[in-house]
Amino acid sequence: MQLFEKIERTTEDFFSREELENKIKEKKQLIIKYGVDLTAPFLHIGHAVNLWMMREFQNYGHKVVFLLGDFTTTIGDPTGKLSTRKIMTQEAIEKNAEEFIRQVSKVLDTREEVFEIRRNSEWYSKMSISELFSLFQMVTHSRLISRDMFKKRIESETDIYINELLYPIIQGYDSVMIKSDLTIVGSDQLFNEMMGKFYQKKFDLSEQVIITTKITNGLCGINKQSKSLGNYVAITDSARDMFGKVMSLPDKDITDWMRVYTDMSLADVEKIEADMDSKILSPRDSKINLGCEIVKRYYSQEEADQEKEWFITTFSKNEFPEDTPLINVSNMTDPLYQLIHSNIMKNSSSGEIRRLISQGAVSIDDNKIVDPYYKIPMMDDSTSDNQIFKIKIGKRRFYRIQAASC
Amino acid sequence: MQLFEKIERTTEDFFSREELENKIKEKKQLIIKYGVDLTAPFLHIGHAVNLWMMREFQNYGHKVVFLLGDFTTTIGDPTGKLSTRKIMTQEAIEKNAEEFIRQVSKVLDTREEVFEIRRNSEWYSKMSISELFSLFQMVTHSRLISRDMFKKRIESETDIYINELLYPIIQGYDSVMIKSDLTIVGSDQLFNEMMGKFYQKKFDLSEQVIITTKITNGLCGINKQSKSLGNYVAITDSARDMFGKVMSLPDKDITDWMRVYTDMSLADVEKIEADMDSKILSPRDSKINLGCEIVKRYYSQEEADQEKEWFITTFSKNEFPEDTPLINVSNMTDPLYQLIHSNIMKNSSSGEIRRLISQGAVSIDDNKIVDPYYKIPMMDDSTSDNQIFKIKIGKRRFYRIQAASC
Known part of the structure; x- marks a missing residue:
C-alpha cells in the first residue's frame, strides 16, 4: 500500500510491521503517540522526519496525540545523556510547551479530527503514590538496567539517579493512558517505548507499534544534528x-x-x-x-x-553583498589584523589570527593572501580619494575598508 | 551513665555512640522511631530486646514514636526475603495494626507523654508523585544496590521488583517526617535506617542515631527466633x-x-x-x-x-499429672502397641512404633522398656481387682491403663 511505501523510506525498523499491518486492516482511526520532553522547544529537520511520517498517517485520517511531557520533564529524562540533567520549573515548561506547539504546526495537520494535545500531568498529578507503586511492582530491576544507556553509565561509574532510572516506567505508562496504537521515534527512545508495550500488555490493551526512524549525519558530516553541536537545520530557520x-x-x-x-x-x-x-x-x-x-x-x-x-x-558569482559594511580605518599599522581581531576572532591570540591568514582564508580584491604579516597598502589620510579594499574572510564574511578621511 | 550501661548489654553497635551522647547531653526529649511492617503482628522475645531498650529510654522521659508502616506494608518490604513478598490489603493491615499495639503494650510504657502512634500513610497518602520524585532525585542507583540483600539477589539472579528497590527510600524518609533522634533495630534494618540519616541530612535535620541489637540463637540453638521455624518464645505466650x-x-x-x-x-x-x-x-x-x-x-x-x-x-519429679487419662483396654494381645498407635502415632507403620519402643522412649511404672515386643502382663477381665499401669511415652505424654472390667 502507498502509506507503507512513504513510511518505509525513513524507517529504520518496525516493532512490529505485522502488528502495524493488522491495525491498519481494522480500518479504525489509529492513535499515534508523539511524546515530547519540554526542556528544549527546538526542532530540526532531523526531528521533522518523524513529524512528516506522522503527517502521512494524518493524511489517511489517523490521529496524532501530541503528548506534552510536562510531568516527565519535571523529573528529568536521562535519554542520550551520560550525565544527569537539570530539572525545570513548571513555569518554564509551560512557556516551552507553547513554543513547541508553534514549531510542530509547521509540519503536522493541527485540525482537531487528526490532532489532539494532551499532557501527562493529567494522570500523574492525580495519581497516588500507592498507584505508582503498583506500576513499580510489575517491573524488575534487571529489566530497567538492561537499557543500553544505563549499562554504559554503570560501566563508566557515572551516577544514575533514581528518578532517571524510573523514567522509562513513567514514559511507558503514558501509552496505557492514551491507548496509543503507534509511536514513531528515534532509536534512542526504543527502550522507553518498549516499556509502553509492556504496560499496555499488563493492562490488557492492544500494544502500540514502534517505528524507529533513520538518523542521518548533520551538517558537519559526522554526528547527527543537535542543537549543541550547531550542525542542524532548524524547522524555524528562515x-x-x-x-x-x-x-x-x-x-x-x-x-x-x-x-x-x-x-x-x-x-x-x-x-x-x-x-x-x-x-x-x-x-x-x-x-x-x-x-x-x-x-x-x-x-x-x-x-x-x-x-x-x-x-x-x-x-x-563571488559578488559582494550589497549590504557589506564599509569600515573606516585610520592610521593603522596592520588594518587586516585589526579587522579580524575586532570583528571575528575577538578572543583569539595573534598567533591564531596569523595562522588563519596563512591558511588562505583571506582574500583582498579577489587575491588570496597567504603571508600572515601582509600589510594592506592603505593610503594615508592626507589623500583625498581613498581607495576601498574588498576583504573576504572565509566563505561568508565580507568587509570593505578604507582609510578614514578625518 | 546508667542508661548506657543498661543499653549496651544488648547493643551490637552504635551509629554513632558519640552522636547519641551529644543528643542525651542536650537534655531534650528524644524521639525514638519504632517502625513496624504490619504483615505479621507477632513479637517474640527476640524482638522484645529492642522494646526493652526503648522502654529504658522511656524511663528517662524519652518518647517512642510507634510508626505503623501502613503505607510501606502496601508496597512490600524485601528485608531478609530472598524472594518477593506478597502485598496486603488495607483492611488486613488495620486489623494487624490493632494486634501489634496490643502486643507492644506488654513492654512499652504507653502513656502519651512517652508514646505516640503514627502511620506513614499520614504523609505518603498526601504526597504527590512530583514530591516523591524529588526524593528519588537525591539518591543514586549505585547507592541503593549497594545493599547486601540486593547484591545477593543480583548475584543469584533473583528478581528485585522496583517497589522493593525503592523501599529503603520510603522507610528512610519516614525519619525526616517524624524527626527521629534514635532508632533501635536489628542489623538487617541498618541499610534502610542509614537512608533515614541520609535524608535527614538532606533536609537539614539532626541525624538519627541507629542502634543495632544483639541477636541470639532461638530455641533450636542454631537460627535466630522466627515464626516460621517455630523456635521462639512469643511475648504473648502463656x-x-x-x-x-x-x-x-x-x-x-x-x-x-x-x-x-x-x-x-x-x-x-x-x-x-x-x-x-x-x-x-x-x-x-x-x-x-x-x-x-x-x-x-x-x-x-x-x-x-x-x-x-x-x-x-x-x-x-516424674510425677504423673493428676489429670492423666485412664484408658480401659480389653482382651488386647498387645496393649502397649495399641496405645501408641491409637493415641500418638496414628499414621505410622508398626516398624516405626517398634523402633520408638526399642529406643527407650517408653517406661511402665518407672521401668524403661527396650524390648519392642514387650507385652504388658495385663490380668484378664475375670479378675475383680485389675492392676493399673502407669505409662510414660517420651518426656511429656502420660497414660494409665487397666484391663476393662466388662
Whole structure:
C-alpha cells in the first residue's frame, strides 16, 4: 500500500510491521503517540522526519496525540545523556510547551479530527503514590538496567539517579493512558517505548507499534544534528538560513539528505547519485537542488527559487553583498589584523589570527593572501580619494575598508 | 551513665555512640522511631530486646514514636526475603495494626507523654508523585544496590521488583517526617535506617542515631527466633508455655539468654556460668532459673514461682499429672502397641512404633522398656481387682491403663 511505501523510506525498523499491518486492516482511526520532553522547544529537520511520517498517517485520517511531557520533564529524562540533567520549573515548561506547539504546526495537520494535545500531568498529578507503586511492582530491576544507556553509565561509574532510572516506567505508562496504537521515534527512545508495550500488555490493551526512524549525519558530516553541536537545520530557520546551511553540507551526504529530508522521488535521487558519480552533475548544483527542495518543503516553491537566485548571485558569482559594511580605518599599522581581531576572532591570540591568514582564508580584491604579516597598502589620510579594499574572510564574511578621511 | 550501661548489654553497635551522647547531653526529649511492617503482628522475645531498650529510654522521659508502616506494608518490604513478598490489603493491615499495639503494650510504657502512634500513610497518602520524585532525585542507583540483600539477589539472579528497590527510600524518609533522634533495630534494618540519616541530612535535620541489637540463637540453638521455624518464645505466650519452651533450650545457650532476655545482673550470670562450668550447678537448675526470670519479666514473680512449681512437680519429679487419662483396654494381645498407635502415632507403620519402643522412649511404672515386643502382663477381665499401669511415652505424654472390667 502507498502509506507503507512513504513510511518505509525513513524507517529504520518496525516493532512490529505485522502488528502495524493488522491495525491498519481494522480500518479504525489509529492513535499515534508523539511524546515530547519540554526542556528544549527546538526542532530540526532531523526531528521533522518523524513529524512528516506522522503527517502521512494524518493524511489517511489517523490521529496524532501530541503528548506534552510536562510531568516527565519535571523529573528529568536521562535519554542520550551520560550525565544527569537539570530539572525545570513548571513555569518554564509551560512557556516551552507553547513554543513547541508553534514549531510542530509547521509540519503536522493541527485540525482537531487528526490532532489532539494532551499532557501527562493529567494522570500523574492525580495519581497516588500507592498507584505508582503498583506500576513499580510489575517491573524488575534487571529489566530497567538492561537499557543500553544505563549499562554504559554503570560501566563508566557515572551516577544514575533514581528518578532517571524510573523514567522509562513513567514514559511507558503514558501509552496505557492514551491507548496509543503507534509511536514513531528515534532509536534512542526504543527502550522507553518498549516499556509502553509492556504496560499496555499488563493492562490488557492492544500494544502500540514502534517505528524507529533513520538518523542521518548533520551538517558537519559526522554526528547527527543537535542543537549543541550547531550542525542542524532548524524547522524555524528562515528560508535563507535553510538554503545557506544546506550549501555547507559535505558532498558525500547530499543524496542521503535528499532521501530523508525531501519529497524528491527516489528514482530522481538515484539518477542524481549516478550523475554525480560520473561527473555529469556537480555536487554544487546538487546541493542547490537539495536546498531548493528543503526550502520548498517548509516554505514554498517561490521562496525556494528566490533563495537559489540570491545564493547564486551572492556567493557563487563571488559578488559582494550589497549590504557589506564599509569600515573606516585610520592610521593603522596592520588594518587586516585589526579587522579580524575586532570583528571575528575577538578572543583569539595573534598567533591564531596569523595562522588563519596563512591558511588562505583571506582574500583582498579577489587575491588570496597567504603571508600572515601582509600589510594592506592603505593610503594615508592626507589623500583625498581613498581607495576601498574588498576583504573576504572565509566563505561568508565580507568587509570593505578604507582609510578614514578625518 | 546508667542508661548506657543498661543499653549496651544488648547493643551490637552504635551509629554513632558519640552522636547519641551529644543528643542525651542536650537534655531534650528524644524521639525514638519504632517502625513496624504490619504483615505479621507477632513479637517474640527476640524482638522484645529492642522494646526493652526503648522502654529504658522511656524511663528517662524519652518518647517512642510507634510508626505503623501502613503505607510501606502496601508496597512490600524485601528485608531478609530472598524472594518477593506478597502485598496486603488495607483492611488486613488495620486489623494487624490493632494486634501489634496490643502486643507492644506488654513492654512499652504507653502513656502519651512517652508514646505516640503514627502511620506513614499520614504523609505518603498526601504526597504527590512530583514530591516523591524529588526524593528519588537525591539518591543514586549505585547507592541503593549497594545493599547486601540486593547484591545477593543480583548475584543469584533473583528478581528485585522496583517497589522493593525503592523501599529503603520510603522507610528512610519516614525519619525526616517524624524527626527521629534514635532508632533501635536489628542489623538487617541498618541499610534502610542509614537512608533515614541520609535524608535527614538532606533536609537539614539532626541525624538519627541507629542502634543495632544483639541477636541470639532461638530455641533450636542454631537460627535466630522466627515464626516460621517455630523456635521462639512469643511475648504473648502463656506463662506456662514460656517456662516450658525455655526448658527445651540447649544448655550452651542458657547464659546468653540470661544476658539478652532477662534483667538478671551480669555478675549473677557470670557466677552461674562459672558454677555450671565447674559442675556445681546443673544446666537443669539454671534453665529453671532462666524460665522464672523470663516469666517474671512478662508476667510476675508470683506466676514465675507457680510455673516453676508446676514444672518440677509434673516433669522433674516424674510425677504423673493428676489429670492423666485412664484408658480401659480389653482382651488386647498387645496393649502397649495399641496405645501408641491409637493415641500418638496414628499414621505410622508398626516398624516405626517398634523402633520408638526399642529406643527407650517408653517406661511402665518407672521401668524403661527396650524390648519392642514387650507385652504388658495385663490380668484378664475375670479378675475383680485389675492392676493399673502407669505409662510414660517420651518426656511429656502420660497414660494409665487397666484391663476393662466388662
